[in-house]
Amino acid sequence: MTFITETFSSSLMQRALLEALIAGSLAGAVGVHVVLRRLSFFTMALTHATFPGLVLAAILGVSLFLGTVAFGLAVVAVIALLGMRRDLDSSTVTGVVLAGGFALGVVLLSAQPGFSKDLSAFLVGSILTVETKDVVTTAVAAVAVLVLIVVPHKELVLSAFDPGAAESLGYRLVLLDLIVLVAIEITVVTSIQSMGTILSVAMIVAPAAAARFWSDHVVTTMITSAAIGAASGFVGLVVSRQLDVAAGPSIALVLGAAFALSLVVAPAHGLVSRTRHASDDGVAASPPTPVAT
């Protein structure tokens, strides 16, 4: 186990670890809403279309965090507006915005000197360069997002499973959707630091998708998911240090492995237990449906 303490002996690695733990658990918790509402592709589009915001903020010298959040919210608005058109499918709209936004970032960045080097940091993350103030920003953002999704928890879960019922109970669906979208956007921005624009969707989707194999209960799923996110951040950093590979891809691969493992061995809904109980009543063959609390 000494290699673990060795890995985190420098203050640089300690900061990276702290960042990975906070961003990982936040992404894990918010990811449950992404998976419940099937917003993975949307989240992917957000990460890509937020990219020009990152580039613009870097060029203008304003806060990366605020610049990216502001741009990301504009992207959310564009997708929502285009999504209202009946002649365009939502996945098509998402694809159009994803590609256009990403190209805008690439073109903006290509006009700057030092194109390649900056670009790869934006794309696959640079968690090893986080400073103390970045970690503080991430922590503050994490607390804000948790408050945002914990306070209206019941309403959010109800509207995810049964929008009709939520509406008839008098909840404002638009407001609830907006809360989820803002929470996802802020989470995307915090995870871009460690994972980059292309891989941060893994940090949000994989822990939640894995956690759904372990539990039927939304709150338990969220806690499990946050734990998987944080643990993957930790293991990913250790692997990255030991094998001398980039941290972002290393964390993404650990997340992928955590999902594959859960898919097979999770006692509640894993393939192994499914096969074992398949003959019982056929219930096991239906997709896992979490119970709203």
Add this chain to the structure above:
Amino acid sequence: MHHLFVEPFQVEFMQRALVEAVLLGAFGGVLGVHVVLRRLAFISDALTHTIFPGVAIAFFLNTSLFFGALAAGALSAVLLTVLTRNKRVTSDAALAILLTSFFSVGVIVVSRGRSFSSDLTSLLFGRLLTVSWSDVAETAIAMAVVFAALALVHKELLFRTFDEEGARAAGYRVALLDFGLNLLITLFVVAAVKAVGTVLVIALLVTPAATAQLVARSVPRMMIVAAVTGAVAGWLGLLVSYNASVEHDIRLAAGGTVVLVISALFVLVLALVKARSLVAHRHMLPVMAADAA
């Protein structure tokens, strides 16, 4: 006119780039119609990422990128076809995890090389201005194959798109058709990788077809409009990037500029359609696809 059509294309590398961009734009538009009608934007995006390790490995083994990518692409087309038919995992989450895991492997392979950043950049965003005549020939052959295959099973693909149950009942092998379409998308992505890179290919597939969907009322017309949109964007994008660099000394990544032009055309057509419906006080008939579940 001279200055728009002839002058920028007097140098040979611009001629090669023009042929390549117009080929990819036109055939991407045609294939993209199937992508948009079948709502495969996310699957296509996933394919662009999952072939990345194949491209990266071929790049370092110094073998043809084309065949390296094709091998990885065929593997990912199989995995994606299988995964998205498995109803137990929500398919969008599975796609997100698969694509980030594959992509991470690619990044790690590239990071082993000596010039990580510039290699990553050229693989991700392509080098439209440095394609050779043999690359153009490869692209032309790939496009001919894609077009011939689409023409051969045109009726079957559309039948399956608008009425999956009907197609199955009529004895068509739906799984085989799905796999075939995934394979064609893969072939297109592979052919386009060198010119526009893995990340921006999705724009060639989705945006021209989405633009066409706003105005065309039958599938063949939609294909024609999409092909014209893609081809025009290829030419216009090169022109903008050339003029910015020659006249204003601003370097704009050629591939990224082509994609931005496609997005601009989409926005323009959207505005025109909107204006026309406001002026004429009537709504466009929704394209068939909007109602086909």
